Amino acid sequence: MVAAIVEDCDKIIICREGEKLWTLAEDEYFEFPACPKPKHGQLDDMMFFEGNLYAINIFSMVTVVECGAPYFRAHYVRKPRSGKFKDWSILKRYLVVCSGNLLIVKKYAEELDENIQKICFFELFKFEKDTETWSRIYEIGDKALFLGQNGSISVSAAEIVGCRPNCIYFADDYYDGQRSEIGPVGYQTDNGVFCLDDNSVQIFHISHSVPFWEIPAMWLQQKI
Numbered sequence: 375m376v377a378a379i380v381e382d383c384d385k386i387i388i389c390r391e392g393e394k395l396w397t398l399a400e401d402e403y404f405e406f407p408a409c410p411k412p413k414h415g416q417l418d419d420m421m422f423f424e425g426n427l428y429a430i431n432i433f434s435m436v437t438v439v440e441c442g443a444p445y446f447r448a449h450y451v452r453k454p455r456s457g458k459f460k461d462w463s464i465l466k467r468y469l470v471v472c473s474g475n476l477l478i479v480k481k482y483a484e485e486l487d488e489n490i491q492k493i494c495f496f497e498l499f500k501f502e503k504d505t506e507t508w509s510r511i512y513e514i515g516d517k518a519l520f521l522g523q524n525g526s527i528s529v530s531a532a533e534i535v536g537c538r539p540n541c542i543y544f545a546d547d548y549y550d551g552q553r554s555e556i557g558p559v560g561y562q563t564d565n566g567v568f569c570l571d572d573n574s575v576q577i578f579h580i581s582h583s584v585p586f587w588e589i590p591a592m593w594l595q596q597k598i
Contacts, residue, residue, distance in 0.1 A: 375441060377427055379417050386420065386429055386439070388446065397446070419526070421469035423476045423501075430467050430478060438506075454478055454499040454508035462494060468521045472514055472528035476501040479521060481544060493575055496542050496568045513540050513570050521545065542568040 377388045378396075387396040420429035427439040434453040439446050456464070462482040470477050482495040499508040516539045518531045523545070531539035545565050566577040 375422070377420060377422070379420060379429075386417070386427070388427070388439070388441070390441070418467040419469045421471065421476065421526075423469075423471055424503075428469055428476060428501075430469055432467070434464075434467060434478070434480075436478070451501075451506050452508070454510070456480065456497060459495065465493070468526045470519055470521065470526040470528055472517055472519060477511075477519075478508060479519065479526070479542065481521070493544065493566065493568075493577075495573065495575075496544075496570075498570075515540060518543060538567065538569065540570045542570070544568065 375388065375390045377386060379385070380387055385398060387398055389396045417429050417431050420427060422428075425441060427441055428451075429437045429439070431437075434456070436451040436453060437448055438451055439448045459482060462484050464480050465483040466481045468479040468481070470479060478499040478501075480497040480499075481493065482497065484492045484494045498511045498514070500511050501507075502509055514528070516531055517528050518534075518537050518539060519542045520527050520529065521542060521544045529537065531537040531541070544567070566575055568575050
């Protein structure tokens with residue numbers, strides 16, 4: 375099964391094995407609950423987890439799409455309760471599977487100027503399947519998270535040379551023209567690592583010859 379976020383990042387299409395056409399998540403092949411729908415907004419991310427598709431939008435609302443035949447059934451999950459950070463705003467939300475659990479990761483930024491934002495904090499929530507709620511977590515042990523626009527993964531830090539455990543590696547994937555931390559011309563900023571041990575941020579400056587939104591989140595490459 376393959377799913378994609380399309381149009382203005384506010385619609386999901388799905389294609390199952392053996393099908394020749396994509397199914398739009400708002401047509402007659404989907405069964406939505408008989409309740410008021412939340413604000414849709416643009417989708418930040420989606421992830422397959424234990425046979426279902428989870429999608430999160432810019433309001434932190436999570437839609438669960440049950441991918442059984444013949445119809446897709448969808449329902450909404452209560453959004454996590456975030457902390458209140460006076461000077462920070464949520465820049466992006468990610469879904470990632472870590473140690474068998476589905477996580478929401480929220481990336482916070484501080485606005486330094488009209489078009490300059492500085493990444494300053496990450497907040498993590500674990501999905502509780504029995505109650506379909508989210509609980510705040512503060513560490514991921516020996517794992518490391520790699521977050522990106524086109525996909526996020528978790529890895530065992532011990533298996534990768536130089537990888538730091540209990541850390542979140544993040545890339546510049548904010549695409550509305552604003553930048554975080556200004557740098558020399560040609561530099562892509564907003565790449566770095568956040569340490570959950572002490573909530574510190576280390577920024578990496580990486581030079582690219584193409585716009586950052588055209589670069590896939592290909593963090594790790596296998597050597598042949």
